[in-house]
Amino acid sequence: MSQAWSQVSGVLDSAVRELDELDTALERVATGDYGICRRCGRAIDPARLDARPAAALCIDCARLAG
Numbered sequence: 001m002s003q004a005w006s007q008v009s010g011v012l013d014s015a016v017r018e019l020d021e022l023d024t025a026l027e028r029v030a031t032g033d034y035g036i037c038r039r040c041g042r043a044i045d046p047a048r049l050d051a052r053p054a055a056a057l058c059i060d061c062a063r064l065a066g
């Protein structure tokens with residue numbers, strides 16, 4: 001039971017994190033910053049936004065940030 005719970009809890013954790021990211025992404029849509037890298041200020045590759053709509057960093061910065 002505890003193993004199943006830790007699986008459920010892990011899924012919940014990542015769902016909550018994704019919701020947080022989407023929330024932030026929506027705020028960025030509202031302020032006009034969506035699709036702009038938060039670190040270097042360059043446009044984020046549209047293909048990356050397709051794969052990760054909540055991405056706040058361009059691929060280069062995301063790689064640097066680990």
Ligand SMILES: [Zn+2]
Pocket residue numbers: 037038039040041042057058059060061062
């Ligand atoms: Zn960047």
